[in-house]
Amino acid sequence: MKNPIWFLLAGSLCALPAQGQTPSGREILDRIDKNMASETRIVQSSMIVHGRRGSRTIESKTWAQGTDRSFTEYLSPARERGTKMLKLEDQLWMYSPSTDRTIQISGHMLRQSVMGSDLSYEDMMENPELADDYEARVSGSETIDGRDCWVVDMTGVVGDLAYPLRKVWVDKSRWVPLKEELFARSGKLLKKIELSDIRQIEGRWFPMRMRFKDVLKTGEGTEFIVDSIAFDVEIPEVTFTKAMLRR
Amino acid sequence: MIKFLFKGVIRDSHRSRFPIIIVIIGVLLTVLGSCWLKGVMGDMVDFNARYYTGHVKVVTRAFAENLDQMPLDLALVDIASLKQELSGLAPDMQWISRIRFGGLLDVPDAKGETRAQGPVMGLAVDFSPESGEVSRLNIAKSLVAGRLPLNQDEALISHELAGKMALEPGDVVTLIGSTMYGGLTMTNYRFAGTVRFGIHAMDRGAVIVRLEDARMALDMDDAATAILGYFGGGRYSETRAQNLSDRFNASLAGEKDEFSPQMMPLSRQDGLHEWIEYAGSMSGMLVTLFVLVMSLVLWNAGLLGGLRRYGEVGVRLAIGEHKGHIYRSMIGESVLIGLMGSLLGTLAGLAAAWPLERYGIDMGFAMQNTTMMIPTVFRARITPEAYYIGFFPGLFSTVLGTSLSGIGIYKRQTAQLFKELET
Structure with a gap:
C-alpha cells in the first residue's frame, strides 16, 4: 500500500462492508455525507480560474452552518475584496462595497458563473447532503488514480435540482468522491469534478483540492483549493444575517 | 410611321x-x-452597420469564432495602437471603439433592497463629438425622456425597460456583470434618460453607457469588444470592405495568437452576406x-x-x-x-x-x-x-x-x- 494512512484506517474499516460486498446506494451516500457534511465549518480557500486569457486566484473565507446557511467574504484580488455572499435556505444575497448595495441573486442569475469560475451560484445553493436529494444505485466498480471506487448513479428525488442526474466515483475505503459527472435531466453532461488531495481532518476524510470543469465553457476549468478547514466550531448567529454583509 | x-x-x-x-x-x-x-x-x-457590424469590424480571432455570444473575455486589447495602425491603412475611414456586454440590471427600493431585476444588453459608446456616435446611432433623436449621459456613471435605458421597471430619470440603478477577466463587477449608474430606437432587439432591454465608464467597470483599460470602421460618406462598398479586410488579415497571416485582430466586412457578419x-x-x-x-x-x-x-x-x-x-x-x-x-x-x-x-x-x-x-x-x-x-x-x-x-x-x-x- 502506497499510502501509510491506510494502516491508521484499518480499525475504522472493520465497521464498513467487506471489500467484496457491494453496499447499497443509500449507504454510500450516508458515508459520503458523514465525511463531507458537518454541523458547522469555517473554510479558507483559493479558487484558481483558468481562463483563455490566463489564470486568476480568488481567495475567500466561508462560514457555514448545516446545509442552509453560509456566509462568504472574498479576500482578494483587490477588485473583489470585500464582496460578501450570504445564503439563507434557498435565498442568496451579494454585497459589493463599491456600490454599497445588497443584491438578491435569483432567477436566471443563479445559473451565472461565480467570479468567472466554472461554478455557478446555483452550485453554491446546493444542499451538500446528497442523501436528502438523491436516490443512489451502485452500477459498478472502477479504479481512479489507483484507488478502487464504487460507481454510483444518482437520480434526484426532489424538484428544481441543478443536476437531476449525477455519476459519482466513491473511494471504497475512504468514502469520499474522487470524481463526479453532473448531468441535466436530458442526460447531457454539464460539469465534471475531480477531487484530490484527500486528507484526514478531525477524523473525517476530506478532499482539499477540487477541479471543476463546466463542459459548456471554454477554458481549463477551475481549481478549488481548501487552504484551511475547521469542522464543528462555534459560529455566532449574527454571522448569518444581512446586517453582516454591510459590516 | x-x-x-x-x-x-x-x-x-x-x-x-x-x-x-x-x-x-x-x-x-x-x-x-x-x-x-x-x-x-x-x-x-x-x-446593422450603424449599430452592430460597422462597414468593417475588427475583433480578435477567438471573438470572431463566438461572435453571437459576445464573449467579453475575448475582447481586443491595445486599442490605441491598433486604431493608429488601422488609420494608416485606411486614413479616410472613421475607426470607433465599442463594448457590448451582457448584465443584470438591479433596481433598489428605498431601503436599498432589490425592487426589480432583469437581464440587459449593454452598449458602451464614445459620446465625444469627434466620434460621431451620437448621430450614427441616432441617440439624440431617439431620446424619449431625460438627456444624454454627460457625467461619470450616467446611463441611458430603453424606454420599454424603464417603463417595466418603473424608473424615472435621476434614479440610481446597479449593473451587475463580469469583467473582461471574469471577475464580478457591480456598478451604480444614474439613469439619465430613456431611448427608443425602433429596433426591437435594442428597445427590449438596452443600457447605453459612456465608453470610459464601461472600461472602468469592466476592467477593460485600452480594450474594446470591437473596433468598427465606417467609410467616409457613410456608404457601404462591398468591394472596398472586402479588399480592406483581405489586406489587413493578410498582414497578420503569420500570427498564431488567438487574440490577434481579424477584420470582417459587413457582409461576412451575422449572415448579412x-x-x-x-x-x-x-x-x-x-x-x-x-x-x-x-x-x-x-x-x-x-x-x-x-x-x-x-x-x-x-x-x-x-x-x-x-x-x-x-x-x-x-x-x-x-x-x-x-x-x-x-x-x-x-x-x-x-x-x-x-x-x-x-x-x-x-x-x-x-x-x-x-x-x-x-x-x-x-x-x-x-x-x-x-x-x-x-x-x-x-x-x-x-x-x-x-x-x-x-x-x-x-x-x-x-x-x-x-x-x-x-x-
Whole structure:
C-alpha cells in the first residue's frame, strides 16, 4: 500500500462492508455525507480560474452552518475584496462595497458563473447532503488514480435540482468522491469534478483540492483549493444575517 | 410611321386599353416591389452597420469564432495602437471603439433592497463629438425622456425597460456583470434618460453607457469588444470592405495568437452576406417573374386582339401589304403600348412607394422575440433604379406577347382571304 494512512484506517474499516460486498446506494451516500457534511465549518480557500486569457486566484473565507446557511467574504484580488455572499435556505444575497448595495441573486442569475469560475451560484445553493436529494444505485466498480471506487448513479428525488442526474466515483475505503459527472435531466453532461488531495481532518476524510470543469465553457476549468478547514466550531448567529454583509 | 401608329393606338382604345392596363399593373407591382425590397434590405444593412457590424469590424480571432455570444473575455486589447495602425491603412475611414456586454440590471427600493431585476444588453459608446456616435446611432433623436449621459456613471435605458421597471430619470440603478477577466463587477449608474430606437432587439432591454465608464467597470483599460470602421460618406462598398479586410488579415497571416485582430466586412457578419445576395436575387426574380407572367397575359391579349383584328389584317393583306410589314407595325404598336404602360405604371408605382418610404409599415408586433438588428418599421426606398426598372418588363413582355401572337399573320393564306372575308 502506497499510502501509510491506510494502516491508521484499518480499525475504522472493520465497521464498513467487506471489500467484496457491494453496499447499497443509500449507504454510500450516508458515508459520503458523514465525511463531507458537518454541523458547522469555517473554510479558507483559493479558487484558481483558468481562463483563455490566463489564470486568476480568488481567495475567500466561508462560514457555514448545516446545509442552509453560509456566509462568504472574498479576500482578494483587490477588485473583489470585500464582496460578501450570504445564503439563507434557498435565498442568496451579494454585497459589493463599491456600490454599497445588497443584491438578491435569483432567477436566471443563479445559473451565472461565480467570479468567472466554472461554478455557478446555483452550485453554491446546493444542499451538500446528497442523501436528502438523491436516490443512489451502485452500477459498478472502477479504479481512479489507483484507488478502487464504487460507481454510483444518482437520480434526484426532489424538484428544481441543478443536476437531476449525477455519476459519482466513491473511494471504497475512504468514502469520499474522487470524481463526479453532473448531468441535466436530458442526460447531457454539464460539469465534471475531480477531487484530490484527500486528507484526514478531525477524523473525517476530506478532499482539499477540487477541479471543476463546466463542459459548456471554454477554458481549463477551475481549481478549488481548501487552504484551511475547521469542522464543528462555534459560529455566532449574527454571522448569518444581512446586517453582516454591510459590516 | 411612329406618329401614325401612335394615333392608331390612341384613337382605337379597343386595341390598346387592355394591354396598357396590364402593363401598368405589372410595372406598378415591379416598381413597388423593387422599392420595398430595396428599402427593407437597405435598412437592414444600414441598421446593422450603424449599430452592430460597422462597414468593417475588427475583433480578435477567438471573438470572431463566438461572435453571437459576445464573449467579453475575448475582447481586443491595445486599442490605441491598433486604431493608429488601422488609420494608416485606411486614413479616410472613421475607426470607433465599442463594448457590448451582457448584465443584470438591479433596481433598489428605498431601503436599498432589490425592487426589480432583469437581464440587459449593454452598449458602451464614445459620446465625444469627434466620434460621431451620437448621430450614427441616432441617440439624440431617439431620446424619449431625460438627456444624454454627460457625467461619470450616467446611463441611458430603453424606454420599454424603464417603463417595466418603473424608473424615472435621476434614479440610481446597479449593473451587475463580469469583467473582461471574469471577475464580478457591480456598478451604480444614474439613469439619465430613456431611448427608443425602433429596433426591437435594442428597445427590449438596452443600457447605453459612456465608453470610459464601461472600461472602468469592466476592467477593460485600452480594450474594446470591437473596433468598427465606417467609410467616409457613410456608404457601404462591398468591394472596398472586402479588399480592406483581405489586406489587413493578410498582414497578420503569420500570427498564431488567438487574440490577434481579424477584420470582417459587413457582409461576412451575422449572415448579412446571405441577406444581401437574397435581396439582389429577389429583385431579379421579381422582374423576371413579371416579365414571364405579363408575357403570357399579353400573348393571350394579343391572340384575342388578333382575333378581333382578324378582318383588319385580312383586308391589309388583301390590298397588298406585306406580312412582314404588318407584323412589324404590330410590334411597333406594342412598343408604344409598352412605353406608355411602363411610363404610367412607373408613375403609379412611385406614387404607391412614396407613402411607404415616408411612413413605412410597423411590423413590431411580429418581432417580439427577434435579436437581429432589424428596424420595427419597414420602409420602401425610392432609388434611381425605380425610375427605369419597370420599363424592362413593361416593354419586353408587351413585345414578346405581340411577337408570339403575331406569328399567326404568317399562317394566313392569300388565296383564302376573300373567301374568309366573305364569311
